Amino acid sequence: MRAKKLKRNRRILDACAETFGLADPLPVLIDSSFARMALRHKVNMSDQLHRLLDGRNLALCTTRCVIKECQLLGPVMAGTLKVLSCLELHPCHHKRATTAVRCLTKALRPVATEPTVDEASSVSASDPNWRPLLASNSERLRSLAHELTGMPCLLLEHGQPLLTGLPADTRRLLAERRLRGLRAEADEAAAVAAAATVDASVLKRRRRRQRGANPLSCLKKKRKRQTEQQQQKSDEVHCNIDNNVDLSSTICRRRKRGRRAGWSRRPWHVRQFIVEQLQQQFLVFITATSPMEVDDDLEADSGGVGGSQLDDIPDEIRANLLRLVGSVDEVESAFDAVMRQPYEERTADMTPLEKAKFDLTFLYGMNALYWVYLRCQGQDPSKHSVRSELDRVVGPMRRVQAEADKARQPRIDVDAAKRFVKAGMWRAAHDKARQRRLEREQAAATAADEKAIGDENEEANLDPDESVEAAGICRVPISDFGNQGFVLRGFLSPGECQRLVDSAEASGGLKPTPFFRQEYRSCHRLVLHEPELARQMFLRLRPYLPDKLTFNGQDDPITSHRVHGAPWLLKGNWEPYCLNPVLRLCRYHPGQHFSPHYDGLLVHDDACRSMQTFMVYLTDNPASDGGATNFLDDGLSMSSLISTTESATESDGTERQRMSAPQSQIICQVHPERGSLLVFNHYRLHEGERLAAGVKYILRSDIMYRRITAAPQSDEKFREALRLQQEAERLESRGQAxxxxxxxxxxxxxxxxxxxxxxxxxxxxxxxxxxxxxxxxxxxALMPYSWTNRRLAEIIATCWQTRTACATLAALAAWRWRRPVAWLLAGALAPTALLHSLRLLLWLISTRQLPxxxxxxxxxxxxxxxxxxxxxxxxxxxxxxxxxxxxxxxxxxxxxxxxxxxxxxxxxxxxxxxxxxxxxxxxxxxxxxxxxxxxxxxxxxxxxxxxxxxxxxxxxxxxxxxxxxxxxxxxxxxxxxxxxxxxxxx
Ligand SMILES: O=C(O)CCC(=O)C(=O)O
Ligand SMILES: [Fe+2]
Structure with missing residues (x-):
């Protein structure tokens, strides 16, 4: 038998002996299923069980009822009956035979171990330590036995005898015993402390004693020759951890063997170990701090320490102590929640990503606890190997998080986008062009010129035949926007617009925009990733864009250029270089709209960002049908917009609420003309007016700019700070605090x-x-409140103080001159003044009570x-x-x-x-x-x-x-x- 297995069994039996005490010889109750298996696999029960159970003396026995049941089952069980008849009989008190399960269940119950006078048996059931092991191949019986005896069981698997693990209750009992032992130790320390001054060496020795390799480490251990002293020290540590558990080897084994059935039990020891260690530290700390008694129910109540003892501890230490106890409780309950379910069961419904997250978090948690433990010991964990262990776990955690993040960005409806491409209506032009080119090539007519045109359009998604260049794009200014906003009429040809619309409809991906309220935005949208189309449209647009934008960092760039951003980040020259390949195709039906807003921007880094909106109208919508893009004066209050939220009954009978700009706030309107491109700086308040009739389609993207001059040197630090801050925020938002x-x-x-x-x-x-x-x-943090306070005081001053003063004067006048009018006045004013004082009082109280x-x-x-x-x-x-x-x-x-x-x-x-x-x-x-x-x-x-x-x-x-x-x-x-x-x- 393998040494490891023997060692494990020895540990389990030792734990049983420590918890209950074991009889010698150790009784083993055998049922018919076990005997039958033994017979089938020709297992010599006494020999093999003797070896399995670390060479202990065993008393193999069975009950009369088990034998009787075999007899009743007839010739099938004849062999088994023979095997069972060779065993000793445990007195089961059943005068009339009952079922084997019932009989064994009773026999396993500690109260059923009373011997009867008439039944001579070599099994000493009168021994108070009489606690049998059940040998059974019936799972149900074994789990009953676990509950009743708290002992492990025996079974035969493929002809090999096996000892099951310790039941959970027994493990808990064992841990409690050990904890009690630790408390006794702590009490002893308290007695020493009371007798003399605080024996600092106790603490010191403890601190040194716990030092050593991180028992949670998965790293390969460096082999070191241990001095005798070190050996002794490590023995002490191990005896503190758990007599039977070597954590490092446990974790290593887990890594090597994968997660087998026994894995879920192991972290329990880890938890126990850490909890014990923390509690031990806590106890030692308390006893060393003051020679007071430590309440036995320390961890049971909320604070953990009795009120009178708490009073003796200085405030700042007390708070920390209570927090420590609370944290230990929390850790325990968190681990309990995880450990209550077997690993396989808990992870059964998880996706591989969730499973990886769970495993890594657990591993990280265990190491983090060890980190805490080291801190409790007064050690610097950052210099300990646990640090590298945590670092090692963080890498995979990041990768898993990156995967999870990807899943959280369902921005592009890939299927719809594929269908959009597959529908291919707008690509047809491209195929047509290619076909024509081939024909032209074959005809070899005006080869050079035509080939040049053909090459240019080889991958073109836009229609070469309907070249808008030929028709001429016409630039139309908008108000006084200059380069910050203009329209390019005829930017796309009617055919191109129609194909885009048809492909979008064929994709079936036009859906209401998620996360937006209907009052705010009710149009439908399809998000596409089309780099080639974006590239071609940008080439068409490029001649109409300024070659560069200059920000001097001194002027206010927001007013002069109307783009978002801090001046120190914008300072320098910028050139337009591409369109954002993520295109948004929107559809408006009658009644739909897009409330006043600023467009979002895309920032890759401080040298590459979008500054302008690119918006093509794919349909003609006459002014009488509504649906214009309205540019608004953002100097006015938005509250006027809110107040124009209106409720309208649409043609289909639905009632719709809508936020829109009042006429007075509209600077200018652009009406949708098929193929027209609208370019404007992002920082322009605008709205998509409600469409009254027809259907409106638009295609939207962003014009990207990049730096052409180096960023100012002096801002280096800021940029680094920004990068670090973003990184810190990113990590923190992922829980990597x-x-x-x-x-x-x-x-x-x-x-x-x-x-x-x-x-x-x-x-x-x-x-x-x-x-x-x-x-x-x-x-x-109090400032905003004090401002509110002041504002309130101002309000109250105008009524409360004046009224109080008036009421007082009126009362004085009435008292001095005995005028009934003054009495009346005082009477009328006093209650209002009183009411206001009451309000103020209420407000003050509630401010202090705000959670x-x-x-x-x-x-x-x-x-x-x-x-x-x-x-x-x-x-x-x-x-x-x-x-x-x-x-x-x-x-x-x-x-x-x-x-x-x-x-x-x-x-x-x-x-x-x-x-x-x-x-x-x-x-x-x-x-x-x-x-x-x-x-x-x-x-x-x-x-x-x-x-x-x-x-x-x-x-x-x-x-x-x-x-x-x-x-x-x-x-x-x-x-x-x-x-x-x-x-x-x-
Ligand atoms: O539909 C319109 O006219 C405006 C659309 C718009 O502003 C947008 O999609 O961001
Ligand atoms: Fe917009």
Whole structure:
């Protein structure tokens, strides 16, 4: 028999002996299924079981009822009967034979071990340690035996006897015993501490004793010659871990053999080990800190330590202790949840990706726990081999995450796109062209010229015969937009437009846009990836685009060029170089529209980004049918747009709500003309007007620009900071908080700041706080409240103070001159004043009780993607060491893919510059990049500045109510979709 197997069996039996004590000889109850198998495979039961069970003395026995049942089964069981008859009889007390299962179940029950006088047997059932092993090939019986005895069982598999593992209850019992042992040790330490001063050496010795290789390591161990002392030390560690479990070899074996059936049991030991170690540290710490008693139910209650003892511990230590106990509990319950189900069962329904994620997370979790353990020991885990172990796991985790991310980007409807291509109606022209070229070649007429034309169009998707060049593209300006917006009439030929429309319809992929409310956008869309078509359209467009755009970094680029972006990132010359190959084909039916918006932009990096929208109308829609593209004045409040939300009954009888711009806000209109191209800078507020009749199709893309001059040297640091910050955010949003922390840590302080220019050219420094900074800046969180407070006070001053003063004066007058009118006046004013004081009081109380207010540090400083992210703004006056804080904004994780914008506040002196818009837009992008799809917020009618900002940014009011705190003041709930906000930070 293999040594490993023997070792395992020995460990199991030792554990049983430690938990229950084992009788000698060890009774083995054999049932007919086991005996039958033994007979079939010619197994000598006493010999083989003796060897299997580590050479222990065994007493093989059976019961009368088992034999009786065999007799009843007749000649089939004759051989088995013979085998069973050779065994000793365990007294089963059944005067009338019962079924073997019932009899064995009773025999296995510890209470059934009382001997009877009349039944002589060599099996000593009077022994209090009498706890038999069941030998049975019946699974049902074995699981019953596990429950009743807590002992492992024996079975025969392919003629080989096997010992099953320890039942879960026994393992738990064993762990408790060990924990109790540890407590006793800790109590001893307490006694020593009480007798003399704290014996620091105890702690010191413990700390040294635990040092050693990471038992969770999967790396190959370096063979070292151990000194006697080291050997002793490692023995101690192993005896602390578990007499029977060598964790490193366990994990290694798992890696080598894959996940066999026994795998799921192993991490239980790991968990037990870590939990024990943490608790042990905790106990030792408490006993060493003060000579007090440690409550026996330490881990049972919430705090873990009795109230009176808690009082003796200094505040800062107490909080840490309680957190430690709480964390240990959490760890335990998390592991329990995972371990409750066998591995195979738990992962049965998982996709390979989910399975890989589960495995890696588990591995990462175990190593992370060991990291915690080392920290508890006072060691620096970053210098320990657990560090390399964690690093090693992170690589595959990243790859798995990258795969998962891919799955989360179902932007292009691949099937529809394939059908679009397959339908090939718009490619027909290309095939036709090729055919003609071949014919022409064959005819060898005007070979050189024609071949040149043919080559040019070889891969063309656009129709060479319907060349718009011939018809002439006509450039038409829009208002005073200049190069920032114009129309190219006849950009696509009618045939090209029709083929695009037909192919889109044939693909069946035109669907409502996901994540958008119908009130906001009701048209249908097909997203395509067509690099060749994009390339050809760009070649046609290129002559009409400026050769370069120049940003000097001084002027306000947003007003002069109307593109999104920070000036320091835009500074320099840019040239148009391609169209975004991701094309969006939209269809409007009567009643459908697209509310006022700014188009999203595509940023590859700081040298390559989109700046202009490319939009071709594929249909003619006369002005009387609506459906124009309206350019809007964005200097006006968005609230006017919201207020024009209207409800209309469409021709099909459906009732539709729609947000649209009022006439007064429209600067100019472009009516759809088949084949016309509309080019305009992204940062132009516009809308797709409601279509009244007919069908409208458009094809949309983005014009990409790239840098032609080097980025300014001085901005190197900023770019690096931006890259690091994005990387940290990416990691953090994937739950790799530790790594994100490392990256954040490597960012220099100054580099963490970004420059932001607001609408009126005001430059600000914007800062994303780290958890640590957030803790330090905690007080800042109160600012928006104090502003609200001030605003409220202003309101109240106009009524409450004046009314109180009036009421007091009236009362004085009435008292002095005894005028009934004054009495009446005082009586009328006093209750209103009282009511307002009451309101103020209520507001103050509720402010302090707001859940997010109370838990603010927790949100700011908690790990993981649920954190609240804050952006703080300083004025960026040159040379100012400590620039004043001018505003805050933050975001709070709500649930799933929804977050909440909170604490937007801009000092009154800085309002009206577009600061609020800029930071909110930035926050929306940050949140969208983190995977949030929706952002909600709550505000009141009193905060008109904020309301305007939200509405400008596309937030839609979803609810309105009044609360007891501010009676009569409407409270609004707003919501915005973030799906278009995602993208690299610019
Ligand atoms: O349909 C229109 O006229 C406007 C469409 C639009 O703005 C867009 O798709 O982004
Ligand atoms: Fe648009």
């Amino acid at each position: 530790d790594e994100a922390q490392l990256i954040s840590g490597s960012m220099e302080d100054q580099a963490k700041e970004e420059q932001l220019v607001c609408r009126t050219g005001l430059k600000l420094r914007m800062r994303l706080l780290t958890a640590k900074e957030a803790e330090e800046y905690f007080w800042v 997010d207010y109370a838990r603010f540090p927790e949100f700011w400083c908690g790990e993981g993607p649920n954190r609240l992210y804050g952006v703080f703004l300083d004025s960026a006056e040159a040379g100012q060491q400590q620039p004043p804080l001018v505003g805050t904004v933050a975001s709070l994780h709500l649930d799933g893919d929804t977050c909440e914008l909170q604490r937007l506040g801009v000092l009154p002196a800085y309002r009206g510059h577009g600061v609020g818009d800029a930071v909110c837009r930035r926050l929306m992008r940050l949140c969208a990049n983190r995977g949030y799809r929706r952002m909600q917020l709550g505000t009141t009618q009193l905060q008109q500045y904020a309301v305007d900002i939200y509405e400008r940014l596309g937030f839609i009011r979803t609810d309105q109510f009044t609360s007891i705190i501010l009676p009569g003041v409407p409270i609004y709930r707003y919501e915005a979709e973030l799906s278009d906000a995602a993208g690299p930070l610019d």
